[in-house]
Amino acid sequence: MRNALKAILSLTVLTSALPLMSFAEKGKSIYGEDDRVDFFSASAGMQKLSDSVVSFWDAKKIVFDPASNTYTLKTDNFGDKLGLCPGEKFREQTIGAFCSGALVGEDLIMTAGHCVTEETKCADTKLVFGYAVKEEGGQAPAKIAREEVYSCKKIIKRFQGAESSAAASSGLGPDYALIQLDRKVTGHKALAVNRNSTLKKGNAVFVIGHPVGLPLKIATGAKVRDTAPDGYFVTDLDTFGGNSGSPVFSAKTRLVEGILVRGDEDFIQSPAGCTTLAVYPQIGGRGEDVTKVAELTAFIPKLDVEKEAEKAAEALVNANTIKTVSIGDIAALRGFDAGNISFQ
Template sequence: MRYSRFGLFTRSLVGTLACTLTLAVGCDPVEELEPRKSEDPLALGEKKDEVVFGTDDRQDVYAHPDATLRALARQATVALMRADDFDATDPNNVTILGPTLGEYQNLCSTERFRDDPTAAGCTGTLIDDDLVLTAGHCLRTDTQCAKTKFVFNYYRTDEGVMQTITTEDIFGCAEIVASKLGIYDGKQLDHTIIRLERSATPRFTPAPVRKSTTALSLGQNMAVIGSGSGIPFKIDSGGSVTDPGEDGTYRFNATTDTFGGNSGSAVYETNDYTVAGILVSGREWDYVENGSCNVVNTCSETGCYAEGSIYVYPALQHLCAVTNNASQRLCTGLP
């Protein structure tokens, strides 16, 4: 069990699997196995099942060598927060609140990113002027929509230096446009697309999205951008596909170094930088005890079951169906 500063809860795929045994279509699994504080919009976002595979490939945005991935982090990635996760008294310099990662996870002094703030509960991706894609278990009710803020520019520009965040970089949730969490037609889905309260363009730029129904290739290199453990955006481009699934309309697994808070992160193909999937599940605990403090849980590249992602295609298909193909960017050319 993990004790989130957003409330007491646990979440895994157990609820979904149990649901599979009872209902085949439209089943919405129960996720909370323990009581938690009210209906927190971000508590659902922290997963208990993540791990670092082999070498920890996460890098701060400023330090990553790939310019396109850096641009996607800066222009298309959002952190899901609550209003009390930041102080906007100065609209030109918003202050991120909350404990550091070292304090929050009781990390040993040897651990990376221990001085980072832990404000995010999930990650999302701008995919159209005013549309953000995230995981269904991160946000799926009107109450959660009303309480969630979508924060751009949550990254470091240098060692120990945060990018300035202004109120122009923070958006409210106007509505949930398309959301599914559970088993539909025999397939597990876990996506939400929300509409922001105002357009994010041209200030920010949507990420390109994969529209193919063809499965990824075994061993294909993948990248993830997000707020693992709630910290400022990190880029991991060292993952590879271990199970591409039967086709491009369900799920795939890859050895991405991701943590609770990466839920909803875009999983990118690194050959053309399109969003191929949404990170939704994993296998092992994020941190493990090492004497009186904790360290990142590591596993060999082939020693653990890889992280699970849902292909992005079902989310696009759902969006275009319920909006009558309103998004030219996302619906044009969709199979």
């Protein structure tokens, strides 16, 4: 648990006390222990999944240098920008991204609908692979190879609205977007989404993204709290503004179950006058909302491995070997990594 000082902090939300940030959506936080880790300290399997997650940047914050064929990222010091208290986790790292997303097709990114609200925002957005701390004691790169930076070409599908049983003014409900990039992605693999989810309360989940615009973080140790709402489910994931659009995975199958879209307050003010993270008991707070991937799977083309899985399943069923089979089952039988799939 966090130290005693944080246990007695007021839950007053910082408004004017915090510097203005460019996050598309604020309001996410820590539940119980802070389970976020950097890329370098994650397992090989988690790193492989992370390689398919992108950070979203305002175009003006990325400057191309033709001499080196790289982009320079304009960033700020996390602690200085938000006036963080000494000792806060990741305090000395850089921030700059405003949302996160996942590669789900050869040129297709899945994210939150509030991250890219219209075509003009799309045109003003750059998507970056590899903004991560890849060695202990290191920093995220200040320069990114040209091949790792993509532009948003157009919005394929977008929705941001209330669930059918709630008033439109509630702001709750599905929140998603699929965007097409300016070219096909090379050097990265598409993530497989769960087209037949049976997610239940208590199931373990994890998230990969860019909290507060930080270098990529993986947050495990979370569970599903509620799957009843229309179009989304509730979790206790450790997330922040900037995590919006992050893929949320089943810890069991490592298939994408949804998109992180909103949650509780991010920061509070300490008695010392500095800013600290908002921390809630593991079962406390309002929870973090995740758009169900079922809301948009119809718009995500099937990957080659999914098509192969369907053929294999049909063959097994026809042979009366089994009655039903999932992509996860076929992946295990054929030696695929269901959560991270190459294009053929």
